[in-house]
Amino acid sequence: MTDITTAQTGVTVDSEAIAPSSPAQSMQTAPAAAVDSIQTMPLGRALNAGLRKALQDDDRVLLMGEDIGTLGGVFRVTEGLQKEFGPQRVIDTPLAESGIVGTAIGLAMRGYRPVCEIQFDGFIYPGFDQITSQLAKITNRHEGSVSMPVVIRVPYGGHIGAIEHHQESPEAYFAHTAGLRVVSPSTPNDAYWMIQEAIASNDPVMFFEPKARYWPKGEVSLAGNPVPLHASRVAREGTEVTLVGHGAMVTMLLQAAELAAQEGTSVEVIDLRSLSPIDYGPILQSVHKTGRLVVAQEAPGFVSVGSEIAATVTERAFYSLQAPVLRVAGFDAPFPPAKVESLYLPDADRVLDAIDRSLAY
Amino acid sequence: MAESETTVSLLSAEGRLEPTPSAEQFLPYFEKLTEADYRQFYADMAQIRAFDAEATHLQRQGQMGLWPPSTGQEGAQVGSARASRPQDHIFPSYREHAVGLIRGIDLLGIIELMRGTTHGGWNPQETNFHLYTLVIGSQALHATGYAMGVTFDGAVGTGDPESDTAVMVYFGDGATSQGDVSEALVFAASFQTPQVFFLQNNHWAISVPVSTQSRVPLYLRPRGFGIPSTQIDGNDVFASYAVTAKYLDDARSGRGPGFIEALTYRIGAHTTSDDPTKYRTDDELASWVKRDPVLRLETYLRGLGADDAFFDGVRDEAADLAADIRRRTLALGTPPVGKIFDHVYSDPHPVIEEQREWLAQYEASFDDVPASAEGERA
Numbered sequence A: 001m002t003d004i005t006t007a008q009t010g011v012t013v014d015s016e017a018i019a020p021s022s023p024a025q026s027m028q029t030a031p032a033a034a035v036d037s038i039q040t041m042p043l044g045r046a047l048n049a050g051l052r053k054a055l056q057d058d059d060r061v062l063l064m065g066e067d068i069g070t071l072g073g074v075f076r077v078t079e080g081l082q083k084e085f086g087p088q089r090v091i092d093t094p095l096a097e098s099g100i101v102g103t104a105i106g107l108a109m110r111g112y113r114p115v116c117e118i119q120f121d122g123f124i125y126p127g128f129d130q131i132t133s134q135l136a137k138i139t140n141r142h143e144g145s146v147s148m149p150v151v152i153r154v155p156y157g158g159h160i161g162a163i164e165h166h167q168e169s170p171e172a173y174f175a176h177t178a179g180l181r182v183v184s185p186s187t188p189n190d191a192y193w194m195i196q197e198a199i200a201s202n203d204p205v206m207f208f209e210p211k212a213r214y215w216p217k218g219e220v221s222l223a224g225n226p227v228p229l230h231a232s233r234v235a236r237e238g239t240e241v242t243l244v245g246h247g248a249m250v251t252m253l254l255q256a257a258e259l260a261a262q263e264g265t266s267v268e269v270i271d272l273r274s275l276s277p278i279d280y281g282p283i284l285q286s287v288h289k290t291g292r293l294v295v296a297q298e299a300p301g302f303v304s305v306g307s308e309i310a311a312t313v314t315e316r317a318f319y320s321l322q323a324p325v326l327r328v329a330g331f332d333a334p335f336p337p338a339k340v341e342s343l344y345l346p347d348a349d350r351v352l353d354a355i356d357r358s359l360a361y
Numbered sequence B: 001m002a003e004s005e006t007t008v009s010l011l012s013a014e015g016r017l018e019p020t021p022s023a024e025q026f027l028p029y030f031e032k033l034t035e036a037d038y039r040q041f042y043a044d045m046a047q048i049r050a051f052d053a054e055a056t057h058l059q060r061q062g063q064m065g066l067w068p069p070s071t072g073q074e075g076a077q078v079g080s081a082r083a084s085r086p087q088d089h090i091f092p093s094y095r096e097h098a099v100g101l102i103r104g105i106d107l108l109g110i111i112e113l114m115r116g117t118t119h120g121g122w123n124p125q126e127t128n129f130h131l132y133t134l135v136i137g138s139q140a141l142h143a144t145g146y147a148m149g150v151t152f153d154g155a156v157g158t159g160d161p162e163s164d165t166a167v168m169v170y171f172g173d174g175a176t177s178q179g180d181v182s183e184a185l186v187f188a189a190s191f192q193t194p195q196v197f198f199l200q201n202n203h204w205a206i207s208v209p210v211s212t213q214s215r216v217p218l219y220l221r222p223r224g225f226g227i228p229s230t231q232i233d234g235n236d237v238f239a240s241y242a243v244t245a246k247y248l249d250d251a252r253s254g255r256g257p258g259f260i261e262a263l264t265y266r267i268g269a270h271t272t273s274d275d276p277t278k279y280r281t282d283d284e285l286a287s288w289v290k291r292d293p294v295l296r297l298e299t300y301l302r303g304l305g306a307d308d309a310f311f312d313g314v315r316d317e318a319a320d321l322a323a324d325i326r327r328r329t330l331a332l333g334t335p336p337v338g339k340i341f342d343h344v345y346s347d348p349h350p351v352i353e354e355q356r357e358w359l360a361q362y363e364a365s366f367d368d369v370p371a372s373a374e375g376e377r378a
């Protein structure tokens, strides 16, 4: 079901927070000189602005998904776009995820650049075959003669008190599939730029949107030089422990780093941004400096992005490590009912606990 | 997706018993009903409407994450559910509160599901009313598989009305687009399952109109799979009862699957998080309010002589049900921490148990923190 979304966060989906008003519209009409302005907006609206820009820049870009037209999506990320670009560019599809992804593949073969919206993380699985067996492999099977510039947007993660299938973090399934790029922005600025980079990429991109972060505002540099889609980013510098995470977890890690700083521990935070492929440069550089690594994620720890990073860092930076790489993750159990989600999801305290354990070695 | 002369209707929107010619083959089932049955149908509809209103209030007051209202769809649900027999199995979607009531689940289970204290809410073994399914269309295949098992077990076509078993699956107009629903039709036709597909076409899948899902009336679709079908006025509880009773009878007798499209309307929002004014018109809503399933039965019953005392009695009982739900909802606590790790596998597994213990100890570590240090790290 939809739109449970924010019930328990006290934020309504209808919130003007993500309605596309001034920022997006002024972008559209702004004279060149005004473009290098910095604007403050929520992540959801930054996505809306990025999608609008992509639709403007390339008329082969299409949006497709359930309830994305008149309604503007259950999170209102596509609000106003059908009105502006018409129902042939912003398409309300029949209710079928396999249908959405499968037809996006055909549209891409025809030269379009489809951007699919999956309504919630837990509803991506009817499209799993089309994503993993088809979309991911088509370029490889065609020996490069056909590219698959398809973006699949997936709101994911917990913290919104929703019912089953509305709070999951399924990114590892897709990171495990060669041929897919898997990315997740954590800030409005990254959301604005990464969605445009994802659409411009000739590879299929799984674009995981941290739904808990749709509403908080942040600065977006509309003129900025975007960081490449695949690059990880140092979100806070520090010297004693390295924290790595993605999506909504980055905010949590920054909180933990702040709390640790108050106690005199200097923590570096790295925002992964791309979960596949992973940009190990900044991570290894950081670990060489700190000697300690904690990887955090909402997804279960078993066979996860965090596990992969732990293994790779152990292989490549063994002699720099002064403690084992620790994972802070969701438990290896189904995402629980909302009333106990706060016990399931890692929070800043659990990250601090791991920092202490790491420092204790 | 308007009605046509093939649409089966018995009780008109004005509350007059005027069976359409297309209703003829179903009338014997209707004629078995007595006035006491009509009154029961009315009471069912009134109860679930009161429950639905109370649940919506409770959600607004923060007691639940969301609520999917059933108001407007009681005729389709009550008629079809009352046509089922205790041994039949029902696979619902997530809006079939009236069906749950009639099958005898404790409605608090639905509240608990939407509140986020459980992913289930009741034990289907007790009522043969299976769990709600939130992933659109998935339950259609489960129902078909269950019905295949019923056939393999020889529990159809024996002529014993107490044991011959049928399966009924509920789903929406949006769900008809899912591959799972078409695949269920394929399997059902192939294996001639003892099964009724009950489609509530409430005209909307959140904001997407049924015209996006289908260019032809949806009751025509199963015919391409070789499954007979009937379209009914879903706000006519008698039509829903009579047609479902016939199809279930056919299924139990070994005559294979059938498909019912009930034309109805969701009077409320998709869920409490939805704002339907964004996509549908007041006129459309008003036209369906006039076709209300409860009011038309009230008109009919009054014509038969039901008096205020009867209607007052029903109203009081419905209010009692709502009050009971409210009281018990407010008393619901938070599940224990360990709930996260229960039933991950059929038997306890050391990996999961280790995580259970870790969390218990971790949580307990905060208890040691002196009050003055609260908020700091232990």
Ligand SMILES: Cc1ncc(C[n+]2csc(CCOP(=O)(O)OP(=O)(O)O)c2C)c(N)n1
Binding pocket: A001, A002, A066, A095, A097, A119, A123, A126, B095, B134, B135, B136, B171, B172, B173, B174, B175, B176, B202, B204, B205, B206, B266, B270
């Ligand atoms: C596989 C899947 N995709 C998307 C959703 C989100 N969603 C919940 S309800 C709904 C519309 C369902 O419409 P319909 O089948 O007509 O049932 P109704 O809600 O009208 O009873 C959608 C798209 C979902 N629950 N499952």
Ligand SMILES: [Mg+2]
Binding pocket: B172, B173, B174, B200, B201, B202, B203, B204, B205, B206
């Ligand atoms: Mg519907």
